[in-house]
Each structure stands twice: as structure tokens, then as C-alpha cells.
Amino acid sequence: MVLLEVTDLTKDFGGVAANSHISLDIEKGEIIGLIGPNGAGKTTLFNCIVGYHRPDQGKIRFKDKNITGFKPFKTNREGIGRTFQIMSISGDLTVLENVMIGSFCRTSDRRIAREEASEILNVVELEKDAEAYMTELPIATQKRVGLAMALATRPELLMLDEVASGLNPKETEEMVALLQRIHKAKGLTVFVIEHVMEVVMPISQRIIVLDGGQKIAEGKPRDIASDERVIKAYLGEKYAKGRKNRGSI
Amino acid sequence: MLKVEKIEVRYSGVPVIHDVSFHVNGGELVSIVGANGSGKTTLLKTVAGTLHPAKGSIEFEDEDISTSSTVNIVRKGITYVPEERRIFGPLSVEENLKLGAYIVDDREEIEKNLDYVYSLFPILKARQKQLGETLSGGEQQMLATGRGLMSSPKLLMLDEPSLGLMPKLVDEMLEAVATLKEEGKTILLVEQKVREALEMADRGYVLQTGRTIYKGTGEELLETDIVKKAFLGL
């Protein structure tokens, strides 16, 4: 079943096309990776889907419902949760309370919200940090809190924006394991923007590659890794040419 | 020319650059590559004086600049072309360029530099009266780079000049950088297009989570597996 369907999405920023004519489908239960060099338009695409930007053109359908132009809180209520690269949430509140903000999306009862929030903190293995303040925590933990907050809204589609940026290899590995566990346990559909290939390659069932605002490739991780357009986008034109030449020799 | 010694940089108390050292000799093109979030931009901003190191020292032409303000650093001859380009949208191309020469008092020199930038990027000349914000991404990058050159810097720091550009433009942009190098400019380049960046470079450094993990000449680095591994997970 197709959960999210984006057709022909275009977004301009003052003459600079951040996204042009992007179409993609996401099946329920999939993990999809979205990669591309910095500035390729990945975050813009995310923001269009979630509703921070209104696309200039194109349609976004979620669970067969047209959600084009929905505000972020509405898309969230439809079942799309997202994390941010930097989750700057209130430093006055503890981790548990921050996650409760997410739980409050579905309930107005403080006790239920609290229970759910602690449950989710267990899932992301942060129960011991529940009473700490956000500003006191290392980046890796903050990222996990961000993830927990998004999870607390009980999304069907979880969109993760650079969930591993700034993490060291060990932390990255732990994050990958965590994501896989969550995916398995909750049967979530996950859509990941990522730079760190160590994250995307192992977990994604499918990868979409953007460059210069356009979708240049889509496919299984293995295929993507050997796709010339992708290599070109990442390593540069000459590198690709070089490989070709070497290949022909 | 530029000598960075064991610096540590912190963002609101949290160290993001640990113990990084590198140097740039006159006339060299030095590339710093690394994944997103590895601290490349922070490093350049520290050299440019927007941030200051908590430990270590930065020397430029044997003068300590680790506590100097951005203004003084620009006056000493280091210009920084930021990642987001940061051109002045409501100003025309020419006004943008002239602002680049803010610290230059000599009118003739400004004219000379202007001609030089126009010869480097002819498209800017065609658009000189147009407002910055109406330019395309590639043109904006050219404008930002050109603006960085307007003050005849001794050291030009380019932060991801190919960011968000169409592949064709990426090549053009990088060719322009190569031209600059050939003309004898000293350049510190941060790039994601690892291959090109390292091919052009005299020397390079690979950064990961705020630490230098490899250094060497461009060719040496290209031979290491780290490049492939870090960027494609192969």
C-alpha cells in the first residue's frame, strides 16, 4: 500500500529552484533513504511534505488523502512525524517533559501523556536521563530526545532529518541499531535524510538521490552505490569520467 | 602563511573542534574535506574570526590572530566566502562587488579588481545592474566568490563553492577555483566534491567529527580508502 505519494513537486525560492518536478512513492513499512549533496534540496522536500513550505506545483498525498499545503501541525495529526537537525526545545523543561509535549498531541490527560512519554524514553534508552535538562545533554542524547518527541506523536510515517550528523562512529552505529529496532517494533514507515552513508546504506530498503533540486536516481542501496550519476553528484564529474575511462581500459 | 595549531572550538560550551592543526603555505591550494557536521565550516569561521578558539593558536604571517575580530582579519588579508553565499539580495551585482572591496581605499585598485572579477566570471558583467536576489544559484556563488576577491586577499577561504549547484555549474565553479590557483592565489577550500577538491589541491586534510583523521597531498589522500568509505559507504 502506498503511504505517501509525491507527484511533480516543485518549489522555487526567489528564482532558485530548490525542488523541481520531484515524484516519489513510499510504501507502508518501508525505510527510504533520501541522499544528495548538501544543498541538493532534501530539506526543502521534507519541509514541503511536512508543510513548512507550500509547494509551487505538485501534489502530496498521504494515506490517499491530499495533504498538499497542510500546515505542519495538521500533517502531524494526519500521522507524519519529523525530527530536526537541531531540536532546540525548551531548556526549562526536562527530557521527560519535552517528550510529553509530543504525547500531548494525542491526549490532554497529563498522566497518560507522562506514561507514554516514559515508555518512549524506554524505547530510545533514555530512561536514566528523564529528569535532566536538555541543555545539559550531549548531542547524541539530544538527537535521541528529538526522535523520542517525534515518536511520542505516534506517527505512521517518521521523517528523520540528518539524525546522525555530528555523531561519532560509535554513536552512529548505536543510532542505526536504534532505528532498526524501532522500525521493527512499531512497524513504522521511515523516511531518512542522511549524509552519513553508514546510516543510510544499511537500513534503507530504497534510496532516492537528489542533486541540484532534481531526483537523479532511485533504487536499492547497492544499485545506488554504483550508479554513475550518484557518484558524479558526490565525487564530481571528473571522478565519474575517470572511472568510466578506467572502466573502459 | 596560515598556521593553525591545536585549536579547540566550542559552541556554547560544547567542543566541536578538537585539537586540529593545519597550515597553508603561500600560493598553495589546501582542501579540507569531510562529511557534513564534521566541523569544516566551524574551522573556517574560526579562522575568519567569527568564532574564537578556546585553546590553541592561529597565526597568519607570523602574527597571532586567534583573538582578532573579523574586521581586523579581513584587513590582514583573509577573506571568507561563506557556505550560504550570503550575498546582499536587494543590492545590485556591482554594489555587492564593491562592498567586497570595502577595506580598499584605492579607487584604481577597486576598478582593477572589478575588471578582474568580470573577466573571471563574464556572466556577472552581463548582470552587473541586476539585483543579487534575482540571480540563479550558480551566479550567486560566482558573485560571492568574486566579492571575496575584490579586496585582493592574500588568503581566500572558500566554503563549499559547489553547494547546491547543478552539475554543469559545479564544474564551471571548480574550474574557476582552479584558474585562481593557477594565477597564484592562496586558497583554503572546503568542498564536498571530494575528488575534484583533492585533485586540485596541493595538500588536503580529512576531517571527521571535529578531528583531522588524515592529511597529505591531494593525490595521497585520493588513494586512501577513506574517501570512498566516508562518502559512499562502499
Next chain:
Amino acid sequence: MQIRTLKDALSFGDLPAVERIGFILFITFCFIFPWIIKGGFAQAVMIQFLIFCLYGLGWNLIGGYGGQVALGQAKNVGMSAYTVALLMVRWNIPFWVCTPLGVIVATIESFVLGYFLFRLRGHYFAIATIAVSLVWQQLFINWNFIGGARGIELPLRETPNFIYMQFDSPVYYHYFAFVLVMIAILYMNWFRKSRLGYQLRAITANEDVAESLGINAHWVKVKAYCITGIFAGMGGAFYTVYYSYIDPFSVMHLELSIMIALMTMIGGAGSMWGPIIGAMILIPLDRYLGAWLGGRGILGVDFMIYALMVMIISAYEPRGIWGIIEKARRKR
């Protein structure tokens, strides 16, 4: 559900012991105040302090927790004050009927304005609230039906009268104001633990992130603004019967709005005790200093002290006195 809400409001258990002790001391002090202190002026200042507590606690919701610089609190005060005064003077309606109506009018006004104004952010919002309150004040000055610039005076009744809330002794007013302040404090205590409280703080910290968590930022802000209006309305209604005279300069004035905001900020915006601390410092300072100087000495020197305080606090510790206390506490 209701009982739980009440329990939440009444439970201060999650606060550190000092805060609880301080709170108990505060209540006790307010409660026994009329019996231990007989000074007429002291009692008048105390009531003034309670009125400002009410205004400040209300404003703290939107200005402190919500981080929205709303500088139009006076117009909510005035709306309710005028409603109460008009109904009581023109149709002789008992105070206890007028007050809810006044509060409702203030709330509706807050809702309508909030709905439009919260499309703006930051400076634009702050400036728009100022503009609205100025328009309101001008209209009230010129509207003859409500007395225009002459204001409205409530008739003095021969005998003390509970229905029209008229007493000879300030003690009754003191307790009435005290009850209102207690309602406000209990509400705030519930609020900071409630969904609305969390959502509002999330918006203050980062509106984009908050929206991604399913929070309709606009709607939450409007809601909070309405509640702010309720407390201002209660304050306004009380002010009317207490002084039995209102005019557009005393209840609609921009300076009242500013005073409320400044007071809350000096105490510590966004913290439960901030407005109370602010009022505790500023109101006695203002009244006693004014009475003591009595127009002698250097004119305006009290305002200058006050202004210096505001400048120093906004430059060095925008979280106010409570912020300083918190900082000291966290350091240890």
C-alpha cells in the same frame, strides 16, 4: 476528570521545598495581613499589590510562558472595567452578575484580537498590540455613551452592600482580591503542568518544532491570550468596584500595559512566582516612594530608579529576579 484537574491545581508537590515554604509564607502573610497591619495606606498598597499580582499572573501566561510581547493588557482591564461599571450604573445590575459579563467581554475581545494579531510574530505583534490599545483608548475617550473622557463613577450606596460589592472596610476588598489572586495562582499551578502549558512553552522555545509535534501554534496562542484576558478582566472588575471610578486614562492607558509587562519581567517572566515577586518589589516601591517623596525633592527620581532597574535587568538578566535565583540554585 474535574477532580483530577482540581488535584493538579492544588498540588504543589513537585516544587522544591523552599518554593513551597515561600508559597505558604506568602499565603499566610496575605491571609493575616488585615489583622496584623492596621495602616490604611499599607492596606491600600496591599490591595494594589494584589490587583497587580492578578494582572501579572495573567500576563505571564502569554508574555512569559508564551514569549509573546503583548502590550495591550490594559485594554482587557478596561473592557471588563467598563462593562461592569456601565451595567452597574445604567441598569443597576449586581456586581456578581456584572463581573462574569465583564470577564466574558474581555475574553471575547482578546479572542477576536488574538485571532488576527497572532498572525504576526515578534516586533510586529508587540507593536500591533500597542496600536490596538491606543485605538481603543481613543475610542473610549470619545464615546459619550460610556462617559467619554469623564469616565464613569459608581454611585456610593448608603450602607455597605454585598450585592454591589461596596464596603467601608478595606478588609473585605482585601479578601476578595486575595481570593482572585489565589484562583490565579492555582490556575497557574495547574496550567504549568497542563497540556496548554507544555504546548505554550514548546512554542516559545521553537515554533517550527512545536508545529511538527502537532501543536497548532496559532490556536494555542489565541487560547492563552484569552486566558490572559480573563485574569485582566477579573482585575478590571475588581478595580472598578474598589475605586468606584474609572476613566480611559486609568484603566485603558498604555502605561498600565507597560507597567504590567515590566513588573512581570523584573520578577521573572515565564516562572510561576515571577509576577508576584515583581509586584512585591515594584508596587510598594512605587507607592511608598511616591508617598514619601510627596512631590518634594527631585521630581521623578523614583521613576529614574525604576527605569535604571528595568534597563539593568533587561541587559544582564532578562529572566528577572527569579532568573537570578534559579541560576544561583542550578550552580550549586
Next chain:
Amino acid sequence: MGAKTKIISPYFLKVTVGLLVVSVAVSIGFGMARAQPAEVKIGVIYPLSGPVAHAGQMSKDAVSLCVDYINNKWSQLPIPIGNWEGIPGLNGAKIKLIFADHRGEPDRGADLAKKLILDEKVVGICGCYHSSVTKTVSTVCEKHKIPMINPESTSPVLTKRGYKWFFRATPHDRIFVRDFFEFLELLTRGKVPGVGAVPKSDIDEIGACTENTEWGAGTRDVIKEFAKKYGYKIVSDVTYPHESPDLTAEVRRLLTPKPETLMFASYISDAILLTKTMKELKAKANVFWSQDVGFYQPKYIETFGAATQGILNRTVFSKKLFAVKPVARHINEEFKKRAGVDFMGTSARAFTGMQAWAYVLNKAQSTDPEAIRRAAETIEISGKDLIVPWKGIKFENVGGETNQNTWSSGLIVQYQKQEPEIIYPLDAATAKFIYPWPGLK
């Protein structure tokens, strides 16, 4: 927050307890102030700081001077209080004034009244200049059954509230406006010296320009009422916001229908700006009258000099009175020595108000509020003893008003060579009337 923050923070404790202790101490301190024997305390509430501080300070000087006369012997002074040393009826008890500064805020005034009544134990209140503050202060007095004599607030409403403890010495705006219309009537009948009978059609088109505060709005209502009663037409009726940055539009609106009689109620700032603007717009009319205050201050004459020629003002005091009232000259000299300025309407009335207090206390022979009230209700002070040209002071309940001084009356003065010459009442006139108004030159 966790366990560690549950430890009692001495900072918080110190702050809270400290604040409580300070406020308790302060309140007790004020609460314990006790009355001194052989002294009668009267509370005086005026705007001693704030935007109209000059008026408040002037009134303060006037009442202080009056008390000086009462408490000490001034044998040259030709009125009874000169011979008093304290209040004779109270065995020579001295009056002690306790001043309070309301800054023009009604709520502050009410709070201060409580301070004076409950903490300072004053026997009565005097003040408060602003009608709005007088309203709240008189309410406090009424509630606490403490007499209040108001020397200068002119809002007609004040004495219409049926208050038993509130006495007003000054004539109010209704009386002043009525006086002016009476004067116009006399003008049409040719009774005013200096001019022949003026046809009513030359003066019956009125342009009223009032400011938008309690006092201005009240004046405007009374002008409308009397214009109708006496058969005059209001051709332009302008109200403007107090302290306006520009009054060109107002003046233009006022002058466009070419009114023949101009009537103003303005504070000094607006009076200056209005006059400047009228001068620029070359205003013309036959009669120019203003409701005291702005147009009748030294500052105004100082600013416009000879251009003030022919402007009429209602007031209760003029230096020209000295001719008929030598006592006024005498007291004015002393006042000028102390305050640096001559008596004006406000300060003369403040002086008179305090004098009324002394007479009332003297008659009451007691500091019991009820006795004072009864004394005030029955007192009759002769005009001879006063510096203002009234028949005297007698508080009466007439025509729906309570405790209004019915023996009071106003003056109409006209600036002639920068001196306010008395024109009305006719028997007190010191100069001939200049008609028509020569315009601002």
C-alpha cells in the same frame, strides 16, 4: 529537577523572608504614626509631581501661606486670621498640613486619602485639583466620614452626588459658563460700559473648542446647554485630544463656519499651540472667551504679549481686584515673595479653601468629624474676609446640588495691555470692554 534541587535554597529563602519582613516593617511603621497634641492635621492632596505639577506646587504654596497666617500672628493683616495664633475655637491648636502627591492618578489619590485619614488621622482633606481625583478622594472621605473641602475642582457633577462630607468652595463650570452667557445678554442690551448695544446677530454664532478630558468635555456639555437656553447657535463644535502635536485641523474646523463668538477650554500647552495656530491662520471673531486654565496663566501672557489684547477669561481672581480688595494685594505680595508668582485663579482658590477650613474648624470647636461637618453646613463666611470677590462662603443644597458654595461667583476678565481687567460682574469692572476682539497681532 531531581533530589538535589529539593534542598532549601538560602537564596530563595532570604529573598522571600526578606521581602516579607521589609513590607511588614514598612507597613507597621506607617501604621504607627500618631497624632501630636494641640495640632489639627489636615491632609492636602495635590498633583505635586507629574505633568501638571506646576499647578499643584502653586496650590501647595498658597495653602501653606494661608496656614502660616492662621498659625502665627500677622497683625498687619486686615482679616481675622491675621490675629489668630492657631484656631481660636480649638484653644489655639495649630493647623498642620500633610501633603500628598497624586500625580494626576485617581487611584493613587484614593490610596493617599486612606493614608491621610487612617494613618495620619487627619481631621479633614483639602484638594485635589483634578476633578477625576477629587471624585475618588471624596468617595474615600464619604466612606470614612471625614469632611473634605474642595477649593478648585469645577466639574459640575461633583456636588450632584449627594455626598454629605464633601464641600465645594469654588463656583463650577456651569456657573462660569452661565456668567458668560449672562454677560453676552448684557452686551446685547447695551449695558456693558465701553460699547453700545451689540446686535445679537453679531455674536450669536458660537464656535466652541474644548479639549478631550473630563473638564473639557464637561464644559462643552454646559456650553451646549446654555447656548440652547439663551438662544445661541453653535456653528462649530471642536473637541481635540489633549497635547496634540498639531492643531491646524482643529483650528481650521473651528474657524471655517466663521463663528462670531469663540469659546475655549484648554490646558496651557494646547492653549499656546491653539493661539499660535490661530495667529498663523489669521483668526477673526467678535468675542474670544476661554474657560480659565490655559489661557489664564503667566506663561500664556509671557508667550503672546500684546497679541493677548481683548481675550476674555473666566476666573475667580485678578490682580485688578486689589483696588477693591486691599487685603488681596497684601496677601499677594507675601505670596509673590514666597512662590515667585502672583496669585492666579487656582492658587487664590486654594488659599480660600484653606481659609474656609480654618473658619469651619473654628466654628466646630472640635475635631470630631461630625461636628466639623455640621459646622461646615451652617457656616457663613463673609466675602470681606476673602481674597476672592465672592459674596462669601455658604455651603447649601440647592437645585439638586449638595454642599455647593452658593455665595461664590466668577469673574470675567479681559486682557488689556497684558493686564487682566475685570469686565464682569459689572459692579466690579475695572476697565471698559474692548469690542470687537481685535484679533491676534
Next chain:
Amino acid sequence: MEMLLSTLVSALLMGMLFALVALGLAIIFGVMNIVNFAHGEFLMVGMYTAFLTATIFSIEPLLTLPIAAMVGFLLGIASYYMLVRYLLKGPMIAQLLGTFGLMIFLRYLAMCIFGPDYKTLEHGLLIGKSIMWGPVVLSYPRLGTAVLSMLGFGIIYWMMDYTRLGKALKATALDVEAAGYMGIDTEKMRGLAWGLGGATVGIAGALLINFYYVFPTIGILFCMIAFATVALGGFGSIKGAFIAGLIMGMIIDLGGTYLGPQYKFALIYLTFFLVVVIRPKGLFGW
């Protein structure tokens, strides 16, 4: 018709003054995105400066212009370096309330020094003079103000567009960080913006004293009109401030003449409100 004509003329003249008062606010907001509530008090300082210099040295009031400008300039710079610099680090509420504090401080400082009285200048080249020009009355002080206001705008406009300093200010306004990379001392530019703001409003004060009175609480009156003007013209736009000033003059004068003077403030604030809500950027906002 005559009335309309003379109203229009006086509206234009008054509008020029409003524009000049608003100019400084527009510069300050433009360069650093901070609302200066003490702006009206800067005007007051300018007026008192002109008043004092003119009375003490008994010189022609117009000659006090440079002195008022100088004092305004210093006041602006001092405010920036002693207060605003620190406010910028805090949240927005601190910025707003901090300048409020400055406003109250200056106001009551003036009250301390000069007392609450109204002060006017009586003698001067322009004061109290006017000429009739057909049905239209032209008041000299207003005419002079208008001319100097236009001149001031011309100078500032020229400075912003054609000088290096203006470019640097503009760059600082558009992007502080990028301006820093150009070698522009942005801190100095911000201080300078406050200085310029103070100087222009100081000049406005020295002109205003020719036909208006000064008292300590005069600030809020003009400050609110200046806010409305700047909001209408677009925060930070100099051209906008000029045109909006004229529009404000029209609203005050036409509204006051035809609708009733009691509503003129309400009209201004209403315009202000509508502009802020409907088009927050104003007519010419960036």
C-alpha cells in the same frame, strides 16, 4: 475647496515633520531590527537642547540645529554602547522593555532637570510668522521644517546610496555576518546607526521647537506617530518613511478637518494597526 487646498498644504508640511521624526527610527530599525521606544525621548532631548542653547546664548533657534544634531548623535551612540549592545543578546522582550526603560529614564531625567513645565521659544527668524498665499496660509516655521526635512532626507538618501558608509550600513542591515566578512566593522556601524538616528531626530527637535512647546513627556506623542509612520512606510525603508510621513500628515489633517479632530489619533493608530496586520512589511519594506 479653499479648505481642502489649505488642509492639503498644511498636511504636507506637517507630514514632512513626521517623516523627519520617523527617519531616525527607520534607520535604527533598518540596521538592527530593534524597535527604539525611546525615540520620542531623543526628540525631546533635541528640543530641550535647542531650547536651552537658544535661550542661554540668545541666538537664533535655527542656529541650534547643529548642536541639537550633535547632542542627538552622542545620545544615540551612548545608548547603543551602554545599553542596546547588551539588549541584543537577550530575547526580544528584553529589547522592547530595555528601550522602554531608556524612555522612562530620559523622560524623568528631563523632569528632574527642567521640571514638568511647558517651554516655548518666543523669538526667532521663523517663529509665529506666516504668509497668505491665496486662500492658503503658509506658516514659516512649518515651511522651514519641511524644507530642512526634505534636505535631510536628500542627504540621508544620498548617503545611503552613494557613499561607502551608506553601503556599509546597508550591508550591516542586510546581513551582519556577511558584512563582517567584507571587513565592515558591524559593531561600529550599529553604533553609527543609533548615532544617525539620534542626530536626525535631534534636528527634528530643533525644528519643532520653532512652533511647538517642549515638556518632559512629549516623547510618547511623537513616538507613536513615528512608529505608525515607520510601520506604514516599511520598517527600515528611508523612502518609505518619507512617503508614509506625508500620508500620516494627510490622515491627521484631513481626518481632523473632515471627520472630527477627536478621532485623529484613533485614525492614526487604526492605520498603524491595519498596516501592521495586513502588510507587516509596510509599503516599501525590505
